[in-house]
Amino acid sequence: MSREKECDRILDKWAKQWKEENLSPEIRTLISQTNHDLYFGPINDGACGDPANDNEELKSYPGFTTAVKQITQALRDLPSNLYLDTETEEVLESEPEGEKCEDCDGEGSLEEGDNKITCHACRGRGGFDACGDWWHIEREDIRIAIVGKELASYVR
Numbered sequence: 001m002s003r004e005k006e007c008d009r010i011l012d013k014w015a016k017q018w019k020e021e022n023l024s025p026e027i028r029t030l031i032s033q034t035n036h037d038l039y040f041g042p043i044n045d046g047a048c049g050d051p052a053n054d055n056e057e058l059k060s061y062p063g064f065t066t067a068v069k070q071i072t073q074a075l076r077d078l079p080s081n082l083y084l085d086t087e088t089e090e091v092l093e094s095e096p097e098g099e100k101c102e103d104c105d106g107e108g109s110l111e112e113g114d115n116k117i118t119c120h121a122c123r124g125r126g127g128f129d130a131c132g133d134w135w136h137i138e139r140e141d142i143r144i145a146i147v148g149k150e151l152a153s154y155v156r
Contacts, residue, residue, distance in 0.1 A: 006086040007135045014082070015145035027074040031147050034071065038150045044052045068154045071147065075155060078146065080139045085132035089124040096130035 019028055036040035037043050043058050083092045098104040104119035118124040144152040
């Protein structure tokens with residue numbers, strides 16, 4: 001599996017869990033209803049052939065504008081950034097921290113007599129990048145994973 005597909009798989013897994021833990025069953029249903037509205041046309045508007053006439057779940061649909069407002073409000077705690085490690089499947093909401101260089105104690109330089117010299121181990125950086133294959137995911141892509149690509153363009 002490609003690294004990008006692996007990242008998508010991990011993000012989808014995280015999104016499913018986040019929805020279960022952070023969105024009420026009503027909002028999850030509303031997301032489904034609103035996606036149905038986007039793909040198949042208006043529902044529960046009383047038109048001839050309205051799919052809500054034969055589907056109890058669709059009868060509770062409040063309409064697109066109201067639904068988008070409710071979904072947007074429910075996503076107010078959605079993280080702005082995620083960091084995914086495709087090697088360990090770890091997901092963080094903040095940038096992974098690297099390791100501090102032990103040779104220079106994170107200073108980036110060593111004292112040699114009265115002089116300071118650049119630490120050779122870390123090349124003066126004071127530390128090392130976090131291990132793993134980390135991918136940075138921004139809020140727009142997180143939102144797409146939660147509500148779908150089409151609906152994400154309406155939900156902010």
